Amino acid sequence: MKRLFAYLLVIPILSTLAFAKVRIVASTADLASVAKEIAGPLAEVDNICRSTADPHSVEVLPSYMVKVARADLYLKVGLELDFWAELIIDGSRNAKLVVVDCSQGIVPLEIPTEKVNASMGDIHPQGNPHYWLDPNNGLVIAKNILGGLIQVDPSNGETYQEGFRRFQTELSSKIAEWNGAAQTLKGKEIVTFHNSWPYFARAFGVKIAGFVEPKPGIEPTPSHTAELIELIKARTISVIAREPYFSGKIPGIIAAATGAKVVVLPPSVGGAAGIASYFDLFDHLIEALQILEAK
Ligand SMILES: [Zn+2]
Incomplete structure (x- = not known):
C-alpha cells in the first residue's frame, strides 16, 4: 500500500x-x-x-x-x-x-x-x-x-x-x-472571390478566369460585377468559388444571372467539416471541384 x-x-x-x-x-x-x-x-x-x-x-x-x-x-x-x-x-x-x-x-x-x-x-x-x-x-x-x-x-x-x-x-x-483525382479539373475555368488560388491552380491545372473582387481586398463594385457576369456567360463558366469568410451576396447575384453555381472553397484546414489536416484539405478541395465535371 x-x-x-x-x-x-x-x-x-x-x-x-x-x-x-x-x-x-x-x-x-x-x-x-x-x-x-x-x-x-x-x-x-x-x-x-x-x-x-x-x-x-x-x-x-x-x-x-x-x-x-x-x-x-x-x-x-x-x-x-x-x-x-x-x-x-x-x-x-x-x-x-x-x-x-x-x-x-x-x-x-x-x-x-x-x-x-x-x-x-x-x-x-x-x-x-x-x-x-x-x-x-x-x-x-x-x-x-x-x-x-x-x-x-x-x-x-x-x-x-x-x-x-x-x-x-x-x-x-x-x-x-x-493528381489522379484532379485530371477531370484540368483546363476547366472557374471564377473565385479572392485571388487565393494561383498555387492550387498551378498544381492541378484549373484555370482562374476572374475574381469577384475587382482588386485583392477591394469590395465588389457594380461595374466589375456586370463585367464578370458577361465573362462568365461568354466563357460558360460553371463555378464561382467563395472563401468561407467572404459574403455570399454578390456571388449569389452572379450565380442567379449566369446559372453558375457557388461553391464554398475553404483555403484552410478546419475551414469546413471534415478538414482536420493538411491532407484532408486537398481531399476536400478536389472533391468539391468535381462539380466542374457535370458541365
Ligand atoms: Zn490574399
Whole structure:
C-alpha cells in the first residue's frame, strides 16, 4: 500500500518531466497541421487565425500575446499575409521565442513588376502569399518547421526527423492520388472571390478566369460585377468559388444571372467539416471541384 502510494506520487512528476511539450503557436491552422504531423505528441500546437476567418485581417488581441509569451516556437506564413503576427510577437516580449517564416524557400507567384501602391488593392510586394495551397509547397513548409523544432528541442531531433520523413512519404503518395483525382479539373475555368488560388491552380491545372473582387481586398463594385457576369456567360463558366469568410451576396447575384453555381472553397484546414489536416484539405478541395465535371 505504501509502495503504491509512492508510485502514485512519483508517476505524475516523471510524466510531466518526460512530456514537457514544445509549445508551438502558428499564424494559421495549415501551418499548425503540418507542425502536428511532424512533432506528434512532443508538441502542443495552437493557431491564431481561426480556420474560417480571413487571414489577411486578424484583430490582434492581448490574449494572443499571452499565448505567444508562453510559446517556444512561432510559425509565420510570411510574404506579408500575416503582417499582424509581428504585433503579437513583439507584444509577447518573449526573448527566447524562435520565429520561423514558413515561406523561406518558396518560389512566390505574382511578384508585382511595378511599384506597389494603394490603388492596386491589397497587393503583396513579395508575391502572392497563398502558397500552402500547392501541396508541393507543403514539403518546403515542413522543412522550415523541422528546422525550428530542432532548434528549440535538439534532444528530440531524431524524432522530428522521423516525423518529417513520415510526412514527406505520406505527402508524396497523396500528391499522386490528388493528381489522379484532379485530371477531370484540368483546363476547366472557374471564377473565385479572392485571388487565393494561383498555387492550387498551378498544381492541378484549373484555370482562374476572374475574381469577384475587382482588386485583392477591394469590395465588389457594380461595374466589375456586370463585367464578370458577361465573362462568365461568354466563357460558360460553371463555378464561382467563395472563401468561407467572404459574403455570399454578390456571388449569389452572379450565380442567379449566369446559372453558375457557388461553391464554398475553404483555403484552410478546419475551414469546413471534415478538414482536420493538411491532407484532408486537398481531399476536400478536389472533391468539391468535381462539380466542374457535370458541365
Ligand atoms: Zn490574399
